[in-house]
Amino acid sequence: MRPIAEFAVSARPDRGFVEVYDADAILGDDEAFRAARDHVVAGDGYHLYLYSLQPDIRVRVAIRLWESAPPPPADAEGHTPVTLDSETGILVIGQLALGPAGTMDLPQPGLYEGTAWWVGRRATSDYYDQTLRQLAGDASPELLTQAWAQCPTREQYVLDLGRAGESRPEAEWHDEVTRAP
Secondary structure, eight states: OOOSEEEEEEEOOBTTEEEEEETTOOOOOHHHHHHHHHHSEEEOSSEEEEEOSOSSSOEEEEEEEESSOOOOOTTOSEEEEEEEEESSSEEEEEOGGGOEEEEEEOSSOEEEEEEEEEESHHHHHHHHHHHHHHHGGGOOHHHHHHHHHTOSSOOEEEEEEEEEESOOOHHHHTTOOEEOO
16 A cells, blocks of 8 residues: 655754644644653644654654555554644644744645654664764764764654544644653
8 A cells, every 4th residue: 555645854853853733833832842752742733743862863754644544664663643633734844943844735634643653763862872972072063964964873753644534623622632652
């Protein structure tokens, strides 16, 4: 089975975070933001926050749309069910203060449900920490940029989503935070 649509982008996890949100979403939810630190992925309906264990090495974020979202692969380090509402039909992959990394046009606006899963998170963090220890006081920006580009593992977050219906009114999202168990 192949996805209906697919989009992937490389993003820098500003302060450890990458976010995926509807283009018309206003501000994210502080509770969901905090929950992502504990659960890797958390959201409030219009925003999903993806939490990396490092803030500098670019990560791959893939969004795949399916008729019915498949289960995560057996080699995933972790996974969680997610819901994302897009009233505009445009998703933004954001890097917090660094701005958008890319956008995806959905086939149609609506409520999307599925699974977020990730691989390479721990290995990339280990490489990051080891590199900082090895370079200690000799870490020029150029040397760090080169080291981050040479990371032997790829940290990746995948959202496998299927359209579940029409967008929900914003009032229904109030106080709802989705997060990994």
